[in-house]
Amino acid sequence: MAHDHKHNHDAAGHSHGGGNQKAVGIAAILTGSFMIAEVVGGLISGSLALIADAGHMLTDFVALSLAWFAFHLAKRPASWQATYGFDRFSVLAALVNGLSLFLIAAWICFEAIKRLNEPVEVLGGTMLLVAIGGLIVNILAFWILTRGEKDNLNIKAALLHVAGDLLGSVGAIIASIVIIYTGWTPIDPILSVFVAIIILRSAWHVVKESGHILLEGAPRGFDRRQLIEALETEIAEVIKVNHVHAWSITQERPMATLEIDVPEGADITQVKIAVKTLLKERFAIEHSTVEINMYGHHSDKQGSDRPQNRPL
Structure with a gap:
């Protein structure tokens, strides 16, 4: 991972x-x-x-x-x-x-x-x-x-x-x-x-x-469902998005953590850049922690034919 x-x-x-x-x-x-x-x-x-x-x-x-x-x-x-x-x-x-x-x-x-x-x-x-x-x-x-x-x-x-x-x-x-x-x-x-x-x-x-x-509520304007849909449909290497959490330290400091499933051979650095760019431009979240799970292969964007997770 x-x-x-x-x-x-x-x-x-x-x-x-x-x-x-x-x-x-x-x-x-x-x-x-x-x-x-x-x-x-x-x-x-x-x-x-x-x-x-x-x-x-x-x-x-x-x-x-x-x-x-x-x-x-x-x-x-x-x-x-x-x-x-x-x-x-x-x-x-x-x-x-x-x-x-x-x-x-x-x-x-x-x-x-x-x-x-x-x-x-x-x-x-x-x-x-x-x-x-x-x-x-x-x-x-x-x-x-x-x-x-x-x-x-x-x-x-x-x-x-x-x-x-x-x-x-x-x-x-x-x-x-x-x-x-x-x-x-x-x-x-x-x-x-x-x-x-x-x-x-x-x-x-x-x-x-x-x-x-x-109470660690989601930042204003943030919708986890919209984020997952955007990542899974707009970034080709993303198979599935898991464990999305977003909160604010203050109104001016929103943060997020999430896990991304990608196929083996995907450019992890580019995937991270794409995810962070989307978070910043679409949801105004500049500070995020992205974890990558790499898999041997996948048959579709839903990951229905994924083998066992092989963390990096």
Whole structure:
């Protein structure tokens, strides 16, 4: 049996993410700094929307800091214990960040129900000023994060956190304007719940996608049946494809392993090149391990008349 193990795990993380790390770091500093102002403004004005948004910003600061650390850790070279390096820590960080959004949304809804049952006075003017400041900070943080790789799951989770803050600031601005002109304070908790529902919907996608990667699910767009059919029909030397497995270290690092049956006398090197080229061009998998099983002869592409396997 011939093995192809042209791996290069000794290099530092395959996706260095220097720009991602810088973007997340700046967003974390902005979020953490304004969070303090929002807590003070929420307590002074009595606004649940501001207090809820400040609580959200606190968890965002922690989440963004975790994302920053994940990118930092991913730069470490692979070791004999961590042969794939530390890239997957960013997926774990994304999962934790996504789950934290569920807790934030639940807390906002709980506080909103309390406020609807026990209304409190809200200072619309103070609330409006703080909310506008929060909106500016969140727009800036969101713009900075969009400079990173938007397909990166960790950046996606960070963007969702900041987007949730941004929506919270918009909700607080709308609520404060309504309170200033009508005095109707229930608008404050009602809009808070609306923002929480939007956060939940986005959080579910991050949790689902990161969980899929951590459970070794197939990369996005990969179908084992399509791969087998393509290899067995498009590459003449391939008799049969066996033991196909595909997974992702991160969204950007899909991998695959498979075994190929070929007839005796086939050019193993050319078969490997053809298989790897198809994987790369058709399924965007650049890192694959291909094992070759060579047989004495075969009567057809299905291998129905194959003699006993003779591994190389």
